[in-house]
Each structure stands twice: as C-alpha cells, then as structure tokens.
Amino acid sequence: MTEVVVAHREARPRKAFWPALPVSVVVALGWIALMLLLACFSEIIAPYGFTKLDLRNRLAPPGTVGHWLGTDELGRDVLSRLVFSIRVSLLIAFGATIISATVGTVLGFLAAHFRGWVEQIVLMLADFQASMPFLILALAVLAFFGNSLPLLVGLMGLFGWERYARISRGLAISANAQGYAGAIRQLGARPSRIYFRHILPNIASTLIVSMTLVFPEVILLESGLSFLGLGVQPPMTSLGNMVGYGREYLTRAPWIMLCPAAAIVLTTLAISVIGDWLRDRLDPTLK
Amino acid sequence: MLRFLALRIGRALLTIALVVTFAFVVLRLSGDPALLIMGPEAPPEVIAAFRKAWGLDDPIWMQYFDYFGAIAQGELGRSMRDGRPAVELVVERIPATLALTLPALLIKIGIGIPAGIYAALHRGSMIDRAVMLAAVAGFTVPSFVLALLLVLVFAVQLGWLPSGGQDSWRHAILPIFTLGVGGAAVLARFTRSAMLEILGQHYIRTASAKGVPWRAVVTNHALPNAAIPTVTIVGFMVGSLIAGAVVVESVFSWPGVGRLLVVAVANRDLAVVQCILLLVALTMVTSNLIVDFLYGFLDPRLRTRTGSA
Numbered sequence: 258m259t260e261v262v263v264a265h266r267e268a269r270p271r272k273a274f275w276p277a278l279p280v281s282v283v284v285a286l287g288w289i290a291l292m293l294l295l296a297c298f299s300e301i302i303a304p305y306g307f308t309k310l311d312l313r314n315r316l317a318p319p320g321t322v323g324h325w326l327g328t329d330e331l332g333r334d335v336l337s338r339l340v341f342s343i344r345v346s347l348l349i350a351f352g353a354t355i356i357s358a359t360v361g362t363v364l365g366f367l368a369a370h371f372r373g374w375v376e377q378i379v380l381m382l383a384d385f386q387a388s389m390p391f392l393i394l395a396l397a398v399l400a401f402f403g404n405s406l407p408l409l410v411g412l413m414g415l416f417g418w419e420r421y422a423r424i425s426r427g428l429a430i431s432a433n434a435q436g437y438a439g440a441i442r443q444l445g446a447r448p449s450r451i452y453f454r455h456i457l458p459n460i461a462s463t464l465i466v467s468m469t470l471v472f473p474e475v476i477l478l479e480s481g482l483s484f485l486g487l488g489v490q491p492p493m494t495s496l497g498n499m500v501g502y503g504r505e506y507l508t509r510a511p512w513i514m515l516c517p518a519a520a521i522v523l524t525t526l527a528i529s530v531i532g533d534w535l536r537d538r539l540d541p542t543l544k
Numbered sequence: 545m546l547r548f549l550a551l552r553i554g555r556a557l558l559t560i561a562l563v564v565t566f567a568f569v570v571l572r573l574s575g576d577p578a579l580l581i582m583g584p585e586a587p588p589e590v591i592a593a594f595r596k597a598w599g600l601d602d603p604i605w606m607q608y609f610d611y612f613g614a615i616a617q618g619e620l621g622r623s624m625r626d627g628r629p630a631v632e633l634v635v636e637r638i639p640a641t642l643a644l645t646l647p648a649l650l651i652k653i654g655i656g657i658p659a660g661i662y663a664a665l666h667r668g669s670m671i672d673r674a675v676m677l678a679a680v681a682g683f684t685v686p687s688f689v690l691a692l693l694l695v696l697v698f699a700v701q702l703g704w705l706p707s708g709g710q711d712s713w714r715h716a717i718l719p720i721f722t723l724g725v726g727g728a729a730v731l732a733r734f735t736r737s738a739m740l741e742i743l744g745q746h747y748i749r750t751a752s753a754k755g756v757p758w759r760a761v762v763t764n765h766a767l768p769n770a771a772i773p774t775v776t777i778v779g780f781m782v783g784s785l786i787a788g789a790v791v792v793e794s795v796f797s798w799p800g801v802g803r804l805l806v807v808a809v810a811n812r813d814l815a816v817v818q819c820i821l822l823l824v825a826l827t828m829v830t831s832n833l834i835v836d837f838l839y840g841f842l843d844p845r846l847r848t849r850t851g852s853a
Contacts, residue, residue: 400809
C-alpha cells in the first residue's frame with residue numbers, strides 16, 4: 258500500500274509540471290509562431306513589396322489571382338502590407354515591453370535596495386503612472402515632440418513599467434530577508450551582483466508572466482495610436498495604421514480594414530491565452 | 545477618518561502637481577515655449593511680451609513656480625489655430641463628450657455589475673461562460689475595430705443608423721454602444737472575480753452554516769464586501785468620462801474633447817493639449833478622491849484603522 262503511494266508521489270511531479278497543454282494554448286502558441294515567422298521572414302514571404310503599386314488592380318477583392326487578400330486603393334497588395342505591418346507592430350511591442358520591463362525592474366530594485374526617500378519617489382511615480390490614462394500622456398508627448406519611430410518605441414516603453422517596479426520591489430524586499438541573499442552579501446558580493454545574478458533569476462518567472470500580460474496591451478495601444486494617425490507614419494505601415502486607412506474604404510473594400518483588424522484581435526487574444534495559462538502554471542499569486 | 549482623508553487629499557494635490565511638472569518639463573524640453581505656444585508667425589514684440597509675461601528669461605526654478613501660479617489662475621494660453629483661449633475651446637466640447645460617455649457609463653454599470661454577480665453566483669453555467677467569453681472579447685477587440693465592425697453592419701449593410709456626425713440622437717447610438725459594451729465586459733469580469741473571492745471567505749461559510757438563507761448571505765455579506773474592489777474600477781471609469789472616448793469620437797467624427805485632442809496633437813496645438821491634459825488629470829484625481837470617500841463608507845475597518853494609527 259505504502260509502495261503504491263510512494264510510486265504515485267514520485268510519478269506526479271513530472272506529470273504536474275508538463276501536463277497535456279490545453280487545446281486553446283496550443284492554438285495560441287501556433288498562432289504566435291506563425292506571426293513570428295511572418296515577422297522574421299517578411300521579405301521572403303510577402304509576394305510584393307509593401308509599397309509596390311499595381312494601378313491596374315486597384316481595390317481588387319480577396320481571391321484575385323496574384324492578390325489573395327485583395328488590394329487597396331493604390332493597388333498595393335493587402336497580404337504583403339499585412340505581413341510587413343505585423344513585423345512593425347510586433348517589433349514595436351517587443352521593444353517597448355523589453356524597455357518597460359527593464360526600467361521597471363531596475364527602479365523596483367533601487368527602491369528595494371535604498372528604501373527611504375528613493376523608495377517613496379519610485380512608489381509615487383508608480384501611483385501617478387497608474388492613475389493617469391496612458392493614452393492621454395502618450396498623445397501629449399507626441400504633440401510636444403512630434404513623431405518618429407524611436408520616440409514611439411521609447412514612449413510605448415514607458416507603458417506598464419509601474420507594474421514591474423511594484424512586483425520587483427516587493428519580491429526583492431522579501432528576497433533580501435531570505436538566507437541566500439544574505440549569504441552572498443556576507444561573501445562580499447556587490448549589490449548589483451546580488452540583484453541581477455541571484456535575486457533576478459529567482460523572481461524571473463513572475464516578471465515573465467507580467468510581460469505576457471502587458472504585451473497585448475502594448476499592441477492595442479500602438480495600434481490605437483497608429484489608427485488615429487499619430488503612431489507609425491506612412492510610408493511605414495503597422496496594423497493600426499492599415500485599419501486607419503482601410504476605414505476610408507469601409508463600404509467599397511472592407512477587406513483592407515478587416516485583415517489587419519483580425520490580426521490584431523487574434524494576436525492579442527493568443528498572447529492573453531498564453532499569459533493566463535502561464536500565470537496559472539508559474540505564479541497563481543498574480544491576479 | 546480625518547487623517548485618512550487628509551492623506552488622500554494630499555496625494556491628490558501631489559498628483560496634480562506631478563502632471564503640471566510633466567507638462568512643464570515636456571514643454572521646456574521640446575523647444576522655446578514662446579514660439580511653440582504663440583506660433584512662429586507671431587510678431588517679435590508679442591513673443592517678447594509673452595517671454596516677459598511668462599518669465600522665460602528668469603532662472604528655471606523661478607519659471608517652474610511661475611508656471612504653477614499661472615495655471616492656478618487659469619492662464620493656459622491660446623489655441624494656435626484661432627487664437628481663442630484654450631480653456632474656452634476645451635470647455636465647450638465637454639457636453640458633447642459627456643453625451644456619449646455618461647450613457648455609456650450607465651450601460652457599463654447596468655449590464656456589467658449584474659452580469660458579473662450573476663456569473664459568480666452561477667459559476668460554470670452557460671451565462672458564466674458567456675460573460676467570460678464577452679470579457680475576453682472586450683479586452684482583445686480594440687474599440688476602433690468594434691466601432692468599425694458596428695458601422696459595417698448597422699450603417700453600411702443594414703442602413704439603420706448613420707455612421708458619423710452629430711445631427712440627431714440616432715448618431716449617438718453606435719458610439720455609445722461601442723463604449724458601453726466593451727466597458728461592460730471588463731466590469732463584469734472584475735465584479736465576477738471580486739464576488740468569487742468573497743464567496744470563498746470563511747465568514748460566508750460561517751453565515752450559511754448558522755442557517756442564514758443564501759439570499760441574505762449574498763445581499764448582506766457578499767455584496768457589500770465585493771463592492772469595494774468594484775467601486776475602484778467604476779471610479780476609474782468615472783475618471784475617464786472626459787478622456788475615455790478619444791478613439792471612438794474620432795471614428796464617429798463626434799465633436800467632443802477626445803477628437804479635439806487628436807486634432808490638436810496632429811497640429812501640435814500645444815496650449816490645447818496642455819489644457820486637456822490638466823483637465824483629464826483633474827477629473828481623474830477628483831474621481832479617485834470620491835472613491836476614497838466611498839471606501840470610508842463601504843469599509844468601516846478603514847475608518848477605524850487609519851483613525852487609530
């Protein structure tokens with residue numbers, strides 16, 4: 258009897274750690290893989306350049322030979338533009354997420370290390386950031402500085418930093434109270450080594466989960482700004498940008514707008530599904 | 545309680561100060577504010593007068609305090625486009641925005657909260673699953689996509705409603721619906737999870753164990769406690785009554801504050817942008833304050849805890 262119980266116990270951890278993936282997560286992972294593939298190999302996959310005109314085939318409906326998703330008002334291939342838009346939108350979202358995760362985590366660590374007034378300032382800024390609608394702040398910055406791609410990525414990179422800062426501060430404070438951090442400190446390690454080599458790997462899973470939860474919001478924010486004509490500027494193209502221009506041809510050529518809209522919705526949906534699943538797997542305390 | 549409120553009011557003022565600082569820093573970093581606000585065509589003597597009036601030749605810390613003073617007196621500059629005071633331009637757009645956001649808020653609260661409560665009480669039922677599905681859709685479908693889909697169906701295909709403009713009440717239906725539905729889904733999800741968390745508490749089990757009827761357990765014990773996190777979200781929605789319709793107003797060419805903001809940003813009409821930024825901060829901070837007051841009513845623990853501390 259006991260043997261059975263023991264065997265059962267031993268067999269369990271492996272199973273519990275890699276359970277059969279839910280179908281929704283598999284589909285979501287597949288979709289993200291497809292998007293990444295499209296983004297990495299845009300030049301090879303896209304049948305045409307994204308600014309290539311085909312004036313004889315303007316507003317061709319989907320299914321036209323040579324233009325499987327149709328063309329827009331200038332005869333540009335919607336499929337090709339879609340592929341390049343996915344690349345730009347994902348690039349901005351990745352860049353922004355990495356910036357905000359880095360900034361937030363470093364600020365959280367600074368707050369945890371120095372405490373006192375440094376901590377108060379970080380927390381105050383975090384409260385401020387959380388209480389103002391980000392879209393309005395972003396629009397204000399764009400109004401003052403004009404628009405460029407690096408500025409846009411940097412601006413999006415300010416989105417969500419306060420969540421990483423709060424999480425990393427809280428976790429670093431509790432890690433500092435644990436034996437391993439104290440032991441390394443006694444061995445004479447510099448603070449930067451303690452935080453980045455020892456504490457960071459221990460709290461990484463929580464931060465990664467937060468990243469998957471913030472990422473879809475960054476995509477939505479960028480597409481919203483681009484839709485308003487204030488984000489990515491032509492001749493460059495992004496998903497929101499395509500929807501914005503497609504809106505003019507809503508009655509005659511709805512496919513121009515529907516294709517990128519579907520890409521936005523499915524991508525954010527897929528990442529949210531993966532994020533929720535990861536959260537339940539790695540860190541049920543985050544809600 | 546008094547101490548609690550004083551702390552909250554202090555924080556609200558601090559947030560406003562931070563927004564003003566943000567505007568000040570960004571404005572100074574972006575170039576000569578005299579040229580930016582008055583426009584490049586302004587005659588040199590006007591620029592000089594402006595520089596003097598705003599103290600642009602003073603040391604930067606003095607400028608900072610003067611800036612605060614000017615804003616406190618409502619001196620927010622003039623619009624670059626027609627030279628009218630920015631405050632006037634913004635204020636006259638507020639009713640149009642509220643005509644969309646207030647009914648939308650009623651939809652959010654009227655549908656979102658009951659749906660969330662029902663879903664939590666009937667966990668796993670068809671309605672629960674439908675609410676969760678709608679909540680996911682409400683999060684992943686951006687408002688401009690929802691708006692354009694509604695236009696495609698109701699304006700283009702069916703021809704029932706106009707697709708944009710502000711001529712009659714029928715023009716308001718689609719924008720209100722766009723704003724309301726997405727928000728209702730989000731609110732339903734929050735209410736549901738708040739309720740589920742409360743329903744798992746010991747005092748709920750204790751109440752049902754001592755024989756309190758389920759209906760009374762829910763109305764007397766679960767709902768008041770679940771109201772606290774829900775009020776926070778509703779407060780955020782109230783705070784974004786002014787700024788929450790930027791995208792939707794643009795899609796439906798509705799002449800509200802949001803559309804004014806987009807046009808002002810595109811034209812780099814800084815005085816107007818700055819004015820809207822402050823207005824948004826003010827509404828946000830005010831609604832946060834109201835939420836804090838409400839906490840005091842909803843949660844007696846908060847009153848005693850901070851009162852004694």
